[in-house]
Amino acid sequence: MIKQLLALLLVLSSLPFFASAQEGGIYIKAGEARTKKSLLAMPPLQYSGSPGSSRYQAVGVDLFNIITNDLSVSSYFQFIDQKAFLENTAKVGLTPAPGSPNGFNFQSWSAIQADFLIKMGFSIVGNEITLETYTYHVPKAQLVLGKKYKGTIGSVRRLAHTFTNDVLKALTGVEGPFLSRVVVSSDRSGPQTKEIFVMDWDGANVDQVSTHRSISISPAWSPDNSKIAYTSYVKRVGAKFRNADMLILDLATGKRSLISYRQGINSGAAFAPDNKHIYLTISQGTSPDIYKMTLNGNLAGKITNGPAGALNVEPAMSSNGTLAFSSDRAGRPMIYTSNADGSNVKRITFAGVFNSSPSWSPDGKKIAFSGQSDNNFDIFVMNADGTGMIRLTSAKKSNGRMASNEDPSFSPDGRFVMYTSDRTGKSQIYISTADGTEERRVTNDSHNYYKPKWSNNID
Numbered sequence: 001m002i003k004q005l006l007a008l009l010l011v012l013s014s015l016p017f018f019a020s021a022q023e024g025g026i027y028i029k030a031g032e033a034r035t036k037k038s039l040l041a042m043p044p045l046q047y048s049g050s051p052g053s054s055r056y057q058a059v060g061v062d063l064f065n066i067i068t069n070d071l072s073v074s075s076y077f078q079f080i081d082q083k084a085f086l087e088n089t090a091k092v093g094l095t096p097a098p099g100s101p102n103g104f105n106f107q108s109w110s111a112i113q114a115d116f117l118i119k120m121g122f123s124i125v126g127n128e129i130t131l132e133t134y135t136y137h138v139p140k141a142q143l144v145l146g147k148k149y150k151g152t153i154g155s156v157r158r159l160a161h162t163f164t165n166d167v168l169k170a171l172t173g174v175e176g177p178f179l180s181r182v183v184v185s186s187d188r189s190g191p192q193t194k195e196i197f198v199m200d201w202d203g204a205n206v207d208q209v210s211t212h213r214s215i216s217i218s219p220a221w222s223p224d225n226s227k228i229a230y231t232s233y234v235k236r237v238g239a240k241f242r243n244a245d246m247l248i249l250d251l252a253t254g255k256r257s258l259i260s261y262r263q264g265i266n267s268g269a270a271f272a273p274d275n276k277h278i279y280l281t282i283s284q285g286t287s288p289d290i291y292k293m294t295l296n297g298n299l300a301g302k303i304t305n306g307p308a309g310a311l312n313v314e315p316a317m318s319s320n321g322t323l324a325f326s327s328d329r330a331g332r333p334m335i336y337t338s339n340a341d342g343s344n345v346k347r348i349t350f351a352g353v354f355n356s357s358p359s360w361s362p363d364g365k366k367i368a369f370s371g372q373s374d375n376n377f378d379i380f381v382m383n384a385d386g387t388g389m390i391r392l393t394s395a396k397k398s399n400g401r402m403a404s405n406e407d408p409s410f411s412p413d414g415r416f417v418m419y420t421s422d423r424t425g426k427s428q429i430y431i432s433t434a435d436g437t438e439e440r441r442v443t444n445d446s447h448n449y450y451k452p453k454w455s456n457n458i459d
Contacts (some may be wrong), residue, residue, distance in 0.1 A: 002250050045063055094121050117136040118136075135171075164178050165178050183221060184449050189211075197209065198228075248278075248295060311328050332354060334357075362410060365383065366380055368434075381417065383433060392417060
């Protein structure tokens with residue numbers, strides 16, 4: 001399993017053969033995407049390899065479907081129905097006439113008001129696949145991105161995700177999140193247990209990375225995606241009861257280290273930007289407080305200090321070193337921020353009954369959290385100082401009652417927020433654009449998922 005995970009972390013060969021026609025140009029502005037989506041034409045992939053290969057049809061379908069899903073999720077595009085195409089795309093090339101013999105005609109695409117055209121072809125030789133891609137800006141008859149990608153047949157998903165990341169980078173200036181992964185607690189291994197799982201951002205390639213046969217919760221990525229911290233109710237040798245201990249898993253070696261096993265709660269890991277420390281909640285038989293700890297388990301400081309009887313939990317660390325956490329020091333659990341050493345504490349939420357699970361955007365400018373107003377929780381996003389709050393979720397169960405939406409996590413590009421929702425009766429994973437305009441379901445099964453955390457992009 002660890003070897004499979006590492007294989008996904010390997011850098012795939014991508015070979016540029018045309019420079020962007022407008023280096024550094026921005027074709028789509030994020031602020032405009034909410035009011036007008038760009039019309040995108042994307043014909044099926046052309047196969048140029050040996051017709052004797054029995055795998056090419058399935059590979060072509062997989063590539064097309066994955067790329068289509070990624071670009072659709074991005075919320076920037078509206079796909080033009082292939083029935084509206086004026087050219088027989090199977091009989092013309094990937095590059096335009098008159099420069100290319102049998103090339104396509106830009107007028108055929110401007111006539112159907114396409115903003116962008118993506119032409120792709122692929123070949124298979126042995127176990128190696130080559131994907132050839134061209135992304136055009138139709139109004140200016142301009143090549144935006146021309147690139148070849150090579151990999152094994154087993155890397156089809158990675159090929160597709162790499163290409164769509166590159167397309168968003170070329171068109172918006174910001175790389176897409178489609179090579180990222182998610183770590184989550186789930187009951188997939190049995191209804192009486194919760195284990196830690198890692199999956200692609202879209203729910204594919206699920207790997208179980210813990211086997212404690214217990215309750216394992218609250219996973220978190222290290223900044224470089226090489227480690228996962230989580231809490232598990234582990235029964236130690238000779239002990240009568242299970243304790244909420246914190247562990248760190250090194251994905252490269254498979255080594256698992258028990259780093260905080262003080263009697264009581266050791267939970268809520270958040271890695272510091274230096275990748276050398278974590279912040280966590282420790283109770284030690286008293287009210288929970290937040291501590292800073294080295295990755296080998298040495299305490300490096302107590303960050304919160306009550307006040308007496310107060311709970312200080314769920315630390316979240318921004319990329320610029322600001323801490324957010326949940327505390328009931330004012331009576332009800334609300335979101336607070338502080339400096340990394342616990343100084344300069346500020347309360348930034350005041351509404352609702354229960355605010356929890358803060359999550360920073362990658363640039364440190366936004367915080368997502370779960371807030372309870374009536375009997376259910378919903379996801380909210382606000383500026384780092386608590387201003388500009390918007391509500392992302394509102395959904396009903398089949399019985400008409402409001403669903404709970406909890407445990408938000410920002411995507412590595414800051415465009416999306418992932419969370420869980422029990423609207424179907426099971427706790428499933430969903431994503432929403434950070435402005436709340438579009439929502440999609442990620443998992444679609446009979447399992448439950450808890451506290452998903454989005455990784456940084458995998459380079």
